[in-house]
Structures are given as C-alpha cells and as structure tokens.
Amino acid sequence: MLEFHTLDVFTTRAFTGNPLAVVLGADGLTTAQMQTIAREFNLSETIFVMAPRDPAHRARVRIFFPTAEIPFAGHPTIGCAVLLAGMDAGPGDFEAHLVLEEEAGLVPVIVWRRGAVTEAEFTAPVIPHGTEGRVHSSLADALGIGAGEIGFGAHRPGIWQGGPRFLYVPVESLDVLARARAMQPHWDAVMAAAGVDSAYLYTPGGDCDFRARMFSPTAGIPEDPATGSATAILAAQLMASGALREGEARFHLRQGVEMGRPSDLHMTVEVAAGAIRAIRIRGAAVALSEGRIAIPEA
Secondary structure (H helix, E strand, O other), rough: OOEEEEEOOOOOOOOEEEEEEEOOOOOOOOOOHHHHHHHHOOOOOOOEEEEOOOOOOEEEEEEEEEOOOOOHHHHHHHHHHHHHHHHHOOOOEEEEEEEEEEEEEEEEEEEEEEOEEEEEEOOOOOOOOOOOOOOOHHHHHOOOOOHHHHHHHOOOEEEEOOOOEEEEEEEHHHHHHHOOOOOOOOHHHOOOHHHHHOOEEEOOOOOOOOEEEEEEHHEEEEEEEEOHHHHHHHHHHHOOOOOOOOOOEEEEEEHHHHHHOOEEEEEEEEEOOOEEEEEEEEEEEEEEEEEEEEOOOO
C-alpha cells in the first residue's frame, strides 16, 4: 500500500480550487502502474513523489493526467510543494525553499505558512515559446461561439509551448467565456490543426485581471478548474499581444468560476531587453484527505 494525500489547489477553501492527488513513496512504481493509479483517482492530475536524483533537491516527481504523463504542471507543483514543506516544517508559521525534479526540468518553489494559509510560488522551468501548428478556421464552431466574439484589443489566438502546449483563445467578454463549450466534430479538427489537446480561453475580468477557462476533453479533462502551467505559458501570449513591457508585471487570474470551483492564480512576469526572463506562479493549497492505496499489478 502507498500513502496518498489529496489537496485543493489555488484556493484557501476546501472543495473549491483544483483537486490534486499526491502519492508518496512511488520509487518502485512503473509508468504503467502510475498511469493506472492516476486513472483510479480520475482527477485532472496526480503527482507521484520519489527520492531525488540529486540529494540537494527535495524530490523527484512525475505527473499524470488520467490518460497520459505530462512533463510539467502548475497545480501539482504547488500542491505537492505545500504538502512536502508542511510535513517537513510541522505546525506553525514557516518559509521553505525547495526544488522539485520534474520531467521538464528543475522547478524551484518557495513555500510559506502564515496562520491558517499556506502558499507556494514556483518559477517555471521553461520560458514559453512559439510552436508549430495553426489556428483552424472552425475555431468558433469548436467553442460554440461566434467568430466575431473571438479576440479583444490586440489579443488574437495563438499556440505556445513551455513543456506542455496550449491553444490560447482570447474572447471578448465574460458572457462569451461563460457560453463557450468544446463542440464536436469541430473540436477534434481544431486540436489536430493546432497540434494540442487543450484550449485556454481568457478575457478581462471584473474582479481580477483575467478570467479563464481551460478545456481538454481529449486528455480526459472536460474542463480544468485551475491550470498553473497554462497560466505560466500565458505570459508568451500576453507578450505577443503587447500586454507586457520592460520590468516586472503582476497579474491576478481567476479560473473555475463556471464550474463552481473558483480558483485564484497569481502570475509575475519579468521582461528585460524585450524578452521574458522569468515567470513565477503563486497560489494557496488546503489539505483535504489522506489514506492508502493498493499498488496495481505490474
């Protein structure tokens, strides 16, 4: 049997935010066994914790959708770091610096607890960049919205990668965002043309800088309440849209509102000499459950 914990991430309130399963002591598991456990939890992501390759780091981790492994993801990074740092520190306030070895690279994380709230901020392991793929002419039909409802200001759809890759779709209003859906058969054609399995929609928010939704039904995630990796890669989309200037910019994003699981994500982007130099994502996490799970047959 393996020890596991579940947390809600990018929130300070249980039963909101994005649920995460963290499986400890996973060193002896095969890839197939990890995938089986992730499918059993059936959450958007499950993270498996192993001994680090470098003893200076806190842990090596692998992250799985219900259907496949991914090299990096934000809410598993935040939730896992909060859990491990809290276990190391015990009760009371603390601040800890740790490094997680993810498939996409080393991810530095700062974790702190102040009173009842524990937060973490990670630095993205990859500066996002453009990638192959095209925006299909059926994009509006794939989202169940009008073609004229896509875009606002200088923001236009784009495809960006920073470990995982996403199709970014700015929409003109919160009403359009609320009406959007993944619609077949157009959805598959749009995903194939873009070379992705996920679309991240965003628009200016009334109580935040941007409100967002992320659809990834072909990866087993009809909709994700909070997507830290897509938020980090959004920096490249904002750069291309002229929303970033020299120096440091901070953004508050909300996601999962339409699902009844509101999530708060905070992004800091550092720009120097016209290029993105660093991206940091911050959020809170709360413990929800713990237990033991059987090891699948190899």
